[in-house]
Amino acid sequence: xxxxxxxxxxxxxxxxxxxxxxxxxxxxxxxxxxxxxxxxxxxxxxxxxxxxxxxxxxxxxxxxxxxxxxxxxxxxxxxxxxxxxxxxxxxxxxxxxxxxxxxxxxxxxxxxxxxxxxxxxxxxxxxxxxxxxxxxxxxxxxxxxxxxxxxxxxxxxxxxxxxxxxxxxxxxxxxxxxxxxxxxxxxxxxxxxxxxxxxxxxxxxxxxxxxxxxxxxxxxxxxxxxxxx
Numbered sequence: 001x002x003x004x005x006x007x008x009x010x011x012x013x014x015x016x017x018x019x020x021x022x023x024x025x026x027x028x029x030x031x032x033x034x035x036x037x038x039x040x041x042x043x044x045x046x047x048x049x050x051x052x053x054x055x056x057x058x059x060x061x062x063x064x065x066x067x068x069x070x071x072x073x074x075x076x077x078x079x080x081x082x083x084x085x086x087x088x089x090x091x092x093x094x095x096x097x098x099x100x101x102x103x104x105x106x107x108x109x110x111x112x113x114x115x116x117x118x119x120x121x122x123x124x125x126x127x128x129x130x131x132x133x134x135x136x137x138x139x140x141x142x143x144x145x146x147x148x149x150x151x152x153x154x155x156x157x158x159x160x161x162x163x164x165x166x167x168x169x170x171x172x173x174x175x176x177x178x179x180x181x182x183x184x185x186x187x188x189x190x191x192x193x194x195x196x197x198x199x200x201x202x203x204x205x206x207x208x209x210x211x212x213x214x215x216x217x218x219x220x221x222x223x224x225x226x227x228x229x
Contacts, residue, residue: 025196041091051067051079080103127140128219163215176191
């Protein structure tokens with residue numbers, strides 16, 4: 001059953017939603033992001049924002065694919081079966097999507113099918129992060145698990161997208177919701193999101209601690225850049 005999340009309501013206004021998420025959201029982005037990937041790894045050809053949700057990347061030529069028909073979505077499709085030809089895509093961005101997929105291995109095979117030889121892909125995936133439904137949530141990966149998931153690709157780069165204090169921040173917010181919601185799902189979601197306005201400064205410690213040895217062992221979100229061989 002889908003867990004109630006008040007944030008789903010505000011995704012109808014993506015500019016407002018992402019502004020608030022970036023300012024007081026629980027994650028401090030410290031590593032390579034989707035837009036940074038597009039600027040760093042330039043390549044001629046089509047780019048897919050796979051599982052885009054309402055997010056729009058800085059490149060206007062990006063094709064947005066999502067299961068939900070948000071205003072910015074170009075192709076409404078499941079990431080397990082995208083209606084595009086084999087080897088037709090130069091780059092793929094998948095930003096915190098695979099945890100919501102029941103069969104991530106199949107999704108990775110679909111990504112491999114879509115990418116042209118030499119094509120590049122950026123994937124961000126949560127590790128130390130609470131359950132979040134969109135519409136549901138199934139998986140978490142360590143940095144080693146991430147390498148194994150993409151073992152058919154050449155690994156170009158790997159790192160931390162949201163560090164250990166971003167992870168701590170998310171758990172503090174969710175624990176606040178658990179302690180004071182009395183088991184009421186709607187109240188739990190409201191309190192979790194209200195707590196972000198109080199505890200968001202915790203994530204700022206990741207300016208330092210997302211870059212220390214072993215930070216990946218307790219980080220909120222990891223990322224990987226791979227190439228189809």
